Amino acid sequence: MTRRVAVFAALVIFCCASGGMAAELEYYKVYKPETGMTADEIMQIVYHNKYSLFARDYDLPESEIFYVDPSGLVRTKLAERYRKVEGGSNDIQYKDLVVVTHPTSVKGLAILTWTFQNPERDQDVWLWIPAIKKVRKISASEDDDAFMGSDLTVEEVSTRRFEDETYRLIGEKDFDGYRFEHTGEMKFQGRPCFVIEAEPVNPHWYYAKRTVWVDKEMGGAIFEEYEDRNGDIFKTIYREWDWYTQGDLRYPTQNAIECKDQRTGHRTVVLNKNQKYDEGLDDSTFSLRTLQRSKW
Amino acid sequence: MRKICILGVTAAVLALAWAGLAAAAEPVSRFVDKVLPFENLETAGYFKNETALSLAGFDEFYKILNIVDFKANYKFNDRVELFGEIKLFYDAVYDVEGSYRDLVNKEKNTKLQLPVKTEWIRQAFLDVYMDRVDLRLGKQQVVWGTTDGVRILDLVNPLDYREWTLNEYPEMRIPLWMANVETELNPNSHIQLLLIPDYQANYYPPAGSPYAPRTVVIGAESANQPFVTVTTIDEKPSRNLENTKIGLRWRNVVEGGYLSGLEYTLNYLHTYDFASSAYTRTTVNINPFGPPDIQVKLTRRAEQIEVIGGSFSKSITEGIIGDLGKGWTVRGEYAYIANGAMNYGTDKNIVGTVDVDQFNYAIGLDKVFLTDLQFSLQFIQLIAHATEDFDKSQYTLLFGPTRGPLDKVENLITLKLSKDFMHERLKPEVLIIYTDDNDWRISPAVSFELNDNWMVASGLHIFEGDSAHLHGEFDKVDQVFFETTYSW
Numbered sequence: 077m078t079r080r081v082a083v084f085a086a087l088v089i090f091c092c093a094s095g096g097m098a099a100e101l102e103y104y105k106v107y108k109p110e111t112g113m114t115a116d117e118i119m120q121i122v123y124h125n126k127y128s129l130f131a132r133d134y135d136l137p138e139s140e141i142f143y144v145d146p147s148g149l150v151r152t153k154l155a156e157r158y159r160k161v162e163g164g165s166n167d168i169q170y171k172d173l174v175v176v177t178h179p180t181s182v183k184g185l186a187i188l189t190w191t192f193q194n195p196e197r198d199q200d201v202w203l204w205i206p207a208i209k210k211v212r213k214i215s216a217s218e219d220d221d222a223f224m225g226s227d228l229t230v231e232e233v234s235t236r237r238f239e240d241e242t243y244r245l246i247g248e249k250d251f252d253g254y255r256f257e258h259t260g261e262m263k264f265q266g267r268p269c270f271v272i273e274a275e276p277v278n279p280h281w282y283y284a285k286r287t288v289w290v291d292k293e294m295g296g297a298i299f300e301e302y303e304d305r306n307g308d309i310f311k312t313i314y315r316e317w318d319w320y321t322q323g324d325l326r327y328p329t330q331n332a333i334e335c336k337d338q339r340t341g342h343r344t345v346v347l348n349k350n351q352k353y354d355e356g357l358d359d360s361t362f363s364l365r366t367l368q369r370s371k372w
Numbered sequence: 373m374r375k376i377c378i379l380g381v382t383a384a385v386l387a388l389a390w391a392g393l394a395a396a397a398e399p400v401s402r403f404v405d406k407v408l409p410f411e412n413l414e415t416a417g418y419f420k421n422e423t424a425l426s427l428a429g430f431d432e433f434y435k436i437l438n439i440v441d442f443k444a445n446y447k448f449n450d451r452v453e454l455f456g457e458i459k460l461f462y463d464a465v466y467d468v469e470g471s472y473r474d475l476v477n478k479e480k481n482t483k484l485q486l487p488v489k490t491e492w493i494r495q496a497f498l499d500v501y502m503d504r505v506d507l508r509l510g511k512q513q514v515v516w517g518t519t520d521g522v523r524i525l526d527l528v529n530p531l532d533y534r535e536w537t538l539n540e541y542p543e544m545r546i547p548l549w550m551a552n553v554e555t556e557l558n559p560n561s562h563i564q565l566l567l568i569p570d571y572q573a574n575y576y577p578p579a580g581s582p583y584a585p586r587t588v589v590i591g592a593e594s595a596n597q598p599f600v601t602v603t604t605i606d607e608k609p610s611r612n613l614e615n616t617k618i619g620l621r622w623r624n625v626v627e628g629g630y631l632s633g634l635e636y637t638l639n640y641l642h643t644y645d646f647a648s649s650a651y652t653r654t655t656v657n658i659n660p661f662g663p664p665d666i667q668v669k670l671t672r673r674a675e676q677i678e679v680i681g682g683s684f685s686k687s688i689t690e691g692i693i694g695d696l697g698k699g700w701t702v703r704g705e706y707a708y709i710a711n712g713a714m715n716y717g718t719d720k721n722i723v724g725t726v727d728v729d730q731f732n733y734a735i736g737l738d739k740v741f742l743t744d745l746q747f748s749l750q751f752i753q754l755i756a757h758a759t760e761d762f763d764k765s766q767y768t769l770l771f772g773p774t775r776g777p778l779d780k781v782e783n784l785i786t787l788k789l790s791k792d793f794m795h796e797r798l799k800p801e802v803l804i805i806y807t808d809d810n811d812w813r814i815s816p817a818v819s820f821e822l823n824d825n826w827m828v829a830s831g832l833h834i835f836e837g838d839s840a841h842l843h844g845e846f847d848k849v850d851q852v853f854f855e856t857t858y859s860w
Contacts, residue, residue, distance in 0.1 A: 143795050151795075151824050166628030179824040180416045180859035190633065198689040198699060200633035209542050210515040213635055213685035214738065215701040221744040225796025342795065359559040364625065364635070365506060368554075369499070371445060371455050372416055 103163040106130045106327060109295045115243035115272050121295045122288070123238045125317075125328050127159075127170060127191075133357040134159040138349040142258070143226065146341035153224065154178035160357055169193045171362040172234070175370055184372030188362060195237040204367035211364050220282045226344035227335040229282070232313065239277070246271040251289050254299055254314045256334055258345045263316060264299075268292045283310075291317055294328040312336050320353060327353050400860040410446065417442040418859035427832065427850040434582040434851055435535070436464035441494075451502065457495040462486055475580040482578055484534060495547060508552040513545045514566060516621060516639055518683045518703040519734040521786060521803070522752050525639060525681045525705045528566065528619055530646035532575040533773075536583040536846060538815075538833055546572050550617075560627050566619030566641075571609050573674060574646040576773075585773040586845040590720050591670075600666045607673040609644050617643040634686045639707075641679035647772055648672035649713035651725050673713075681707035699739055706733035715770040716762050719777055719840055723767055726760040745791045752784040776840025783808040784842075797821040811837030811844050819855075829855040 101107055101124045109118040128134045136157040143151040154177045162168040169191045176185040184206035189199050198216040205212065217223075219231035231240070253265030270290040276283065284307075289299040296317035301309045316332035329351050336343040360366065404415050420439040426432040443457045466476040466485040476485050483491065497510025517525035521541070529545040537544070549570040555563045577584050579592035595602040609615040619641045626634040650672055657665040683705035691698040709730040717723035734752040741747055756769055756778060768777040790801035802816040817831025833851050837844025 145795075149823065151797075151821070166632060168627070180418065181821070181827060181857075183416055192689070194690070196690065198687065200687055200689055202635070207540065207542060208515070208520075209513055210517075211635075212518065213633075213687055213701055213703060215687055215699055215740050216689070217740050218699075218743060221740065222795065225792065227795075360504075360556060363556070363559045363562075364623065365554055365556055365562055369501070369506065372443060 101129070103129050103161060104132060107295060109270060109290060109292060111248065111292075115245040115270075116238075118245070118270050118290055118295075119241075119243050119272060119274070119288075120238050122290055122297050123236075125295050126297070126330075127161075127234075128327070128329075128353070129161055129169070130327055131353040132161055133353065133355060134161075135352040135355050135357065136348055136350075137352075140345075140347040140349070141224070141226065142345040142347075144257075144343045144345065152178065153182070158357055158361055160359070160362055164193045167192050167194055167197070173362055173366065180372070184370040186367045186370040188364070188367055189234070191234065195239040199235065202364060202367060204370055206370060206372045211367055226346075227311065227337045227342055228313070228333070228344060232335070241274040241276050244273045244275075246273055246287070248292075249289075251291075251299065254334075256314065256316070256332070257336070257343065258332075258334060258347075263314070264291070267298070269298070294319065296328050296330065310338050312338065320351060322353070325353060329353075400858075404860070408444075412447040413444060414447070415442070415444045416860065418857050420855065420857045422853065422855050424833075424851045424853040427834070427852050428848075430852075433465045433469055434849065436468060438462050438464065443495075451500060453499040453501075455495060455497055455499065456493070458492055459494045460487060460492050471580065472582075475578065482581070483575065484577060484581055493547075504556045506554045508554075509550075511547045511549050511570075512552060513542065513547050514550070514552060514619070515541075515545075516619075516637070516681075516683070517705040518685050519705055519736060519750060519752070520748065520788070521805070522734060522750065522784065524732045524734050524752070525679075525683055525707045527641055527643065527646075527679055527707065527709075528568070530572050530574045533585065534575065534577050534581075534583060536585075538583075546575065548572065560625040562623050564619070564621040564623070566617070568617035568619070568643070569611050569613065569615070571611060571615065571617070571644055571674070572646070573606075573608065573648055573672075582849055583846065586839055587773055587775040590775055594668070597666075599663045600668060602668045602670055605669070605671045606648070607671060608648075609674055609676075615644070617641070619643070631686070633689060634684065636684040637682055639679070639681045639683070641681075643677060643679065644674040645677050645712055646674070648674050649725055650715055650722065652722060675711060675713050677712050678710045679707055680710075681705065701738040702736070703738070704733065704735045706731070714756060714758070714772070714778070715775070716758070716767045717770055717775075718767060720775050722770065722775065724762060726758045726762050726769075728769065729757050729759055731755045731757070745789065748786075748788040750784075750786040752786070754782040754784070755780065771840070771842075774840050774842070774845050776838075779808070805843065807837075807842055809837065809841045809844075811841035813843040825858055825860060827855075827857040827859070829853075829857075 101120055107121045107124055109121050124130060139155045139157055141153040156175045156177060158173045159170050161170045172189040174187045176182050186204040188202040191199050201214050201216055203212045203214045217230045219229065219235050221230050223230045223233045249269055249271050251264050251267040251269045253262045256263050269292060272288045272290060274286050274288055283302040284305045285303045287301045288297045291298045294317045296315060298315055298317060300313040302311040304310050314334045315330055317328050318331050320327045320329040331348055333346040334343060408415065418441050422435055422437040424434040439459065439461045441459045446454045463485050466472045476482055493511060495512055497508050497512050500507040514528040515526055516528060529548055531544045532546050548568055550566055550568040553565045557563065576588050579589045594600065621637050621639045623637045626632055650670060653669045655667040659665060685701060685703035687701045688697045712728050712730060713725050714728040715722045715725050732754045734750055736748065736750040738748045758769060770776065771778040785806045787804045788801065790799065792799045798820050800818040805813040814834045815831060817829060819827060819829035821827050831853055835843040835846040835850060837847060839845045839847065
């Protein structure tokens with residue numbers, strides 16, 4: 077209740093100051109969408125949760141990525157991921173380190189990313205490729221590029237911002253459920269959600285519209301449908317959210333993603349395991365020195 | 373016929389191996405896990421076949437190289453790890469092609485067919501991670517600089533030119549035994565100290581092998597002239613404390629402000645030149661009753677050099693005006709190399725050797741265009757300045773690998789384009805290298821990932837230019853190559 081009041085108060089203050097725009101949410105706080113909020117306010121919480129800006133750091137020691145071809149061929153990548161939320165210090169929102177551990181052909185590949193608070197600003201990206209044995213500063217990928225060859229684009233994983241779209245609240249509905257193809261289980265059936273329609277600010281973008289189902293309890297986008305100019309759905313993304321609890325901490329966390337290209341039938345499944353928050357990750361973890369430690 | 377038989381057997385073995393390994397998921401890794409059941413031991417490796425044959429007529433193989441690579445990392449605890457890499461190879465071309473077979477029979481230790489001595493140890497080092505200091509002790513490669521495929525500041529390790537520069541640099545670099553200490557001043561600022569007691573010269577393959585540099589071929593032809601006796605003396609620095617090479621690098625990443633994200637280094641290297649300088653002394657003894665006796669004394673000396681350099685890289689994350697420039701990465705490096713030496717003379721003919729300082733630099737631009745089209749352009753200038761006098765009206769400095777005339781300023785441009793398709797399974801790319809002497813190399817290639825373990829690749833290397841220049845000397849070695857890799 078206290079939290080709800082705080083969010084409301086913050087929103088009111090910001091709306092008064094900025095002529096109706098949604099408020100910037102504070103770092104290191106957990107927000108929950110509530111009935112009565114605007115689409116903008118709900119989506120800000122969605123982004124806040126997507127990038128775990130509620131926590132000081134994030135430790136994902138094991139992430140499995142499956143590339144599932146309609147022919148049945150499955151390729152696998154394994155990775156570790158670490159994130160430190162900088163809270164806007166030097167304009168940096170968070171620093172991210174991803175280390176690929178499988179397959180052997182890309183084992184040891186490590187990517188250090190600085191993501192800035194300014195939404196107009198590209199990420200700074202350093203890459204350690206064990207095969208060339210040096211740290212390379214690389215240009216940020218285009219936002220509509222495939223992320224590590226998956227069905228997800230770069231912006232769907234890490235660069236899309238609240239400011240990149242306009243939002244309309246369609247209503248509040250119970251989710252029909254999603255058949256998680258990886259296990260065959262039905263997920264989130266009957267779950268109360270906000271349904272939000274999002275249109276990209278760039279009129280020539282790779283999608284014309286997406287419909288987002290936001291879980292009311294956790295504030296995470298659990299299902300997205302991407303439409304092209306003809307109104308045909310060409311991609312769906314399912315995200316499995318759950319609560320992470322450790323002592324007094326209670327954070328919404330993503331355990332799984334399943335992204336399916338409806339045109340080709342190819343899908344990408346991401347399983348996140350043993351995630352931890354607020355472990356006190358050292359600044360040195362996000363340095364070029366750490367990148368170089370990656371062998372292979 | 374012999375060629376066809378060997379190729380047939382190789383293809384059959386590969387096909388059987390593929391069928392067998394594809395049937396059982398990652399059998400090698402399971403086998404290794406059984407043989408080495410240590411909880412803190414992590415292993416990986418690959419089998420690879422690299423085959424290249426002449427593009428003109430497809431009638432001559434340049435390599436039929438079979439490689440087994442095995443890497444292992446043992447983690448004693450969070451702070452101490454031991455890493456090793458073993459690489460064994462056998463190049464069947466030295467049994468298949470008659471001319472190369474003769475070469476291996478004639479010259480022992482050519483290193484071309486099989487690894488010699490301890491060359492099969494590619495890496496072997498102990499890592500000690502402390503709070504603010506990383507220590508790496510052992511046989512290793514250290515890479516400085518930001519340039520791809522051209523050596524400006526990357527001067528810590530010598531190179532193996534057995535395939536000229538067609539191999540990737542990590543395969544070309546000859547690892548050295550050294551102590552590598554990296555100290556953290558703050559998370560964005562580090563000082564690296566290298567102490568290198570080890571020394572090895574660059575490796576140039578002998579005359580008669582596919583990639584023998586022109587200077588080696590000319591030298592061999594001279595030595596085979598009638599009445600000429602060549603005595604070669606290699607003056608290499610001995611491996612003692614006094615000859616320890618020292619490297620220092622300060623690296624900093626700017627965080628905050630207009631230059632946020634700028635990474636720069638300042639480097640210093642006190643070392644020996646891996647490309648020995650050649651000093652020749654010729655004595656002609658006139659024999660009134662017969663042919664003259666010509667004695668050539670060739671001294672190959674590793675000069676002690678000092679390298680001062682630096683590098684930088686910066687991504688333009690915010691447009692300069694609007695979105696102008698946004699998305700580009702600019703990188704560069706330079707090296708001033710003092711106290712080196714070079715031959716001077718005319719094309720193919722060495723007249724003498726003089727002291728030379730060099731200033732080399734490179735500027736690179738990278739961007740991702742459209743959907744995942746990687747663009748990388750580099751401009752490089754190599755400037756050599758003789759610090760001793762010689763008759764410049766008649767002679768020029770000579771380019772080491774070709775013994776051809778060296779321009780005062782050599783210009784190179786490289787362009788690499790690459791893209792991926794099919795969820796990063798299919799990756800075409802093309803590399804173009806151009807030098808201002810109308811000298812080219814074009815290398816288009818495509819790789820395809822069959823599954824997590826199997827990768828196949830194919831491509832061309834086309835050289836064009838005069839034999840006195842960087843790529844033209846291999847104009848007759850245009851080739852098509854095929855690679856098959858199984859990794860676990």
